[in-house]
Amino acid sequence: MKxxxxxxxxxxxxxxxxxxxxxxxxAFAERLMxxxxxADGADPIELxxxxxxxxxxxxxxxxxxxDRDPACANGNRYELKTPFRPDTADIKPVWEAAQWGSRxxxxxxxxxxxxxxxxxxSDKRIVVFPEGRVELAVDGQHELDGNYxxxxxxLPNLILQQTITAPGAYARDTPSLANMQNLIxxxxxxxxxxxxxxxxxxxxxxxxxxxxxxxxxxxxxxxTPGYGEYVWLSISxxxxxxxxxxxxxxxxxxxxxxxxxxxHIPSLNLSRASTxxxxxxxxxxxxxxxxKRAVEMxxxxxxxxxxxLSDYKIGGMNIGxxxxxxxxxxxxxxxxxxxxxxx
Numbered sequence: 165m166k167x168x169x170x171x172x173x174x175x176x177x178x179x180x181x182x183x184x185x186x187x188x189x190x191a192f193a194e195r196l197m198x199x200x201x202x203a204d205g206a207d208p209i210e211l212x213x214x215x216x217x218x219x220x221x222x223x224x225x226x227x228x229x230x231d232r233d234p235a236c237a238n239g240n241r242y243e244l245k246t247p248f249r250p251d252t253a254d255i256k257p258v259w260e261a262a263q264w265g266s267r268x269x270x271x272x273x274x275x276x277x278x279x280x281x282x283x284x285x286s287d288k289r290i291v292v293f294p295e296g297r298v299e300l301a302v303d304g305q306h307e308l309d310g311n312y313x314x315x316x317x318x319l320p321n322l323i324l325q326q327t328i329t330a331p332g333a334y335a336r337d338t339p340s341l342a343n344m345q346n347l348i349x350x351x352x353x354x355x356x357x358x359x360x361x362x363x364x365x366x367x368x369x370x371x372x373x374x375x376x377x378x379x380x381x382x383x384x385x386x387x388t389p390g391y392g393e394y395v396w397l398s399i400s401x402x403x404x405x406x407x408x409x410x411x412x413x414x415x416x417x418x419x420x421x422x423x424x425x426x427x428h429i430p431s432l433n434l435s436r437a438s439t440x441x442x443x444x445x446x447x448x449x450x451x452x453x454x455x456k457r458a459v460e461m462x463x464x465x466x467x468x469x470x471x472x473l474s475d476y477k478i479g480g481m482n483i484g485x486x487x488x489x490x491x492x493x494x495x496x497x498x499x500x501x502x503x504x505x506x507x
Contacts (some may be wrong), residue, residue: 166310189387208348211478212329212340214258215500216296221243221324222256223270223283226263228318229454230421242272246281248294258334259430261290262482263322266307288322289494298324301494304362304373304487312365312490330382330479339506340475341459347452349434350501351483352445353401356494357435360404363490368405371455371489375402378426379502381455382479383470390469394479395462396426401447404491408432416461425467427458446499478502486498 222241230237233295245253254308270285275282280299282291285486287307291299307320329338358373376417382394396419400409417426432448433454458475463471470476481502485495 166289167336185360207337208346209506211502212481212500213326213328213334217246217259217292217298218296219252219259220257221259221261221290221292223261223272223376224263225267226266228265230264231264237420243282244270244272244274244290246274246292248281248292250275258326260325262323262325262484264323265290265318265487266320266322268307268399268430269324269464281364287320290322290324291488295498297498299356299494299496300324300375300484301356302373302485302487303487303493304493305439307487308490309482310363310490312367312371313488320487321484323482325480325482326382327480329384329477330380331479332480339475339504340474341452341455341476343474343507344452344507345452345505347449347455347478348501348503348505349399350451350499351375351399351401351497352444352499353439353447353495353497354443354504355402355439356496358491358493361490361492366489368440372404373402373485373487373489373491373493374404374481375495376400377481377483377484379451379455379481380460380479381476383468383475384477385470385475387469388472388475390475393468393470394424394470395458395460396422396424397429397451399429399434399447399451400431401445401497402495404440404489405494406441407438409435409438414457414461416465425458425462425465427454427461429454432442451502452504478504 197330202238221244223244224241225239227236237493268285270283270288271285277291280293281290282289287303313319327334377399379397380394381397410432411432413430415428434449435445438444441447459476462468
């Protein structure tokens with residue numbers, strides 16, 4: 165009887181070995197994200213999941229006012245998948261594409277653009293290249309129907325975003341600001357083309373295209389007042405009005421959509437080259453001191469309830485264009501990385 169059991173188990177093992185192996189979704193996610201595992205003692209910790217967009221993008225349908233219409237903002241996603249990584253075809257994308265303020269939905273049907281693969285319509289385009297380079301483009305004249313808009317709360321954006329520590333499908337544990345030694349940001353960025361299409365009614369203070377990288381610095385300590393509150397930390401890679409980015413410190417504003425404080429990192433602290441020239445420009449530096457200062461200023465202004473850095477982590481991030489002008493523009497970025505060294 166014992167020998168028969170061994171023979172049965174042997175044939176079961178052979179049968180299982182012959183079947184295709186489909187790892188659980190979590191296994192794929194860990195492999196894609198290269199998330200630091202506390203058990204292996206890795207340091208520094210890479211906070212950006214799937215930096216080469218191997219698992220594609222989940223597009224959020226166009227939504228004029230996501231803050232006032234949660235049903236729209238939380239609508240059904242549709243997936244944009246490249247043919248470069250067929251092994252990730254069944255994986256839920258880490259990245260989302262938000263089309264806030266747009267009047268149209270980017271197509272779900274992809275096509276090749278040179279050696280890249282992307283999705284477009286008459287208003288905008290996303291292209292992902294095999295090595296992970298990403299292109300975002302917009303026809304602002306078509307998107308805005310050739311007219312400057314007065315309602316700034318619903319103007320077009322095309323933003324790629326992901327959850328880092330905030331609750332969500334791909335949330336993972338990361339150090340608090342108090343437990344970080346540094347937070348090193350890296351990004352290569354270039355302008356391919358930008359035609360400003362200035363016409364009657366143009367106001368330099370109101371009409372432009374910008375391409376920021378934003379991080380939410382969020383209170384994720386459920387035992388403290390203000391749990392869930394956050395402040396935006398913003399890096400300007402491009403603004404069509406300024407050839408050289410500002411060195412002004414402690415510049416803040418209130419985000420029109422989320423009503424949260426935005427703290428602007430002086431771009432010259434990360435790069436002294438101008439992205440207006442059309443060459444690749446590298447942004448690099450430690451953004452931890454600015455994240456801490458953002459919390460301090462938001463607390464001083466009464467916009468968050470806790471001032472303790474141990475309560476705050478990097479909740480999530482986004483990168484993309486925000487359009488208030490009639491620009492027809494194309495931008496590319498690559499090498500996005502945010503690495504935290506723990507104390």
